[in-house]
Amino acid sequence: MKFASLGSGSEGNALLISTTSSMTDTTVMLDCGFNIKETERRLLRLGMAPGDLDGIVVTHEHQDHVGGALKFARRHRLPVWMSYGTYQAVRKDCDGVAFHFCRDGEALNIGHLELIPFTVPHDAREPVQYVISDDRFKLGVLTDAGQSTPHLTRSLSGCDALVLECNHDREMLANSAYPASLRNRIGGAYGHLSNDTTAEILASLDRSRLKIVIGAHLSQQNNTPELARAALCSVVEHETARVVIACQAEGFGWINIEG
Numbered sequence: 001m002k003f004a005s006l007g008s009g010s011e012g013n014a015l016l017i018s019t020t021s022s023m024t025d026t027t028v029m030l031d032c033g034f035n036i037k038e039t040e041r042r043l044l045r046l047g048m049a050p051g052d053l054d055g056i057v058v059t060h061e062h063q064d065h066v067g068g069a070l071k072f073a074r075r076h077r078l079p080v081w082m083s084y085g086t087y088q089a090v091r092k093d094c095d096g097v098a099f100h101f102c103r104d105g106e107a108l109n110i111g112h113l114e115l116i117p118f119t120v121p122h123d124a125r126e127p128v129q130y131v132i133s134d135d136r137f138k139l140g141v142l143t144d145a146g147q148s149t150p151h152l153t154r155s156l157s158g159c160d161a162l163v164l165e166c167n168h169d170r171e172m173l174a175n176s177a178y179p180a181s182l183r184n185r186i187g188g189a190y191g192h193l194s195n196d197t198t199a200e201i202l203a204s205l206d207r208s209r210l211k212i213v214i215g216a217h218l219s220q221q222n223n224t225p226e227l228a229r230a231a232l233c234s235v236v237e238h239e240t241a242r243v244v245i246a247c248q249a250e251g252f253g254w255i256n257i258e259g
């Protein structure tokens with residue numbers, strides 16, 4: 001299994017997950033927060049064309065995740081998966097798109113990938129995040145959550161690779177120029193994960209198979225790649241897992257899960 005990001009942060013997110021089995025490739029795009037042209041440009045940078053994709057899976061209705069998904073799906077005739085709650089929020093844009101519903105805990109199979117959604121506390125209608133497996137490896141993805149829950153730590157335990165939100169540094173957010181209402185929303189129980197909270201989540205997981213952890217969805221105002229990296233490294237510094245930080249402009253290139 002390999003994965004790559006087209007970009008990560010509040011201006012747009014899209015993650016590619018790909019596997020090869022019996023000579024056929026399966027590639028899924030998780031979220032698409034970029035417009036059609038920008039998505040095509042970023043795919044090309046990763047050596048991909050829209051026709052290489054088997055479908056788009058949307059985590060929730062916020063624009064940085066769904067912004068380009070339905071238009072891109074319509075243009076390139078790709079099926080879309082989302083929760084019923086997310087569908088309720090975006091249904092006016094769903095005409096002409098083949099979509100399927102997903103539900104917490106119910107695996108969906110796209111080609112040779114299995115995706116299991118799990119619900120997260122976030123201020124959207126029915127937000128889910130995903131654990132994605134092929135026949136060898138398991139990738140856990142968690143962005144856009146306000147706090148840890150037993151359900152999400154159970155879901156993410158035992159993964160080979162993790163993409164974890166490191167949205168903000170608590171002190172930088174507290175001292176930011178954001179209005180109090182926005183600071184409270186971001187830092188609240190249904191907002192976004194701080195570096196510290198994500199480090200606590202990572203520390204609580206079964207990491208016996210973990211080979212790589214990505215810090216993702218960093219705020220460009222209230223975090224730095226160095227702070228996010230330090231938080232994740234503080235947990236895995238005596239372990240073999242590698243730490244990578246995703247960025248808004250470039251995401252990150254293909255990472256092969258091996259071993």
Ligand SMILES: [Zn+2]
Nearest residue numbers: 010062064144
């Ligand atoms: Zn987001």
Ligand SMILES: [Zn+2]
Nearest residue numbers: 060062122144
């Ligand atoms: Zn969100």
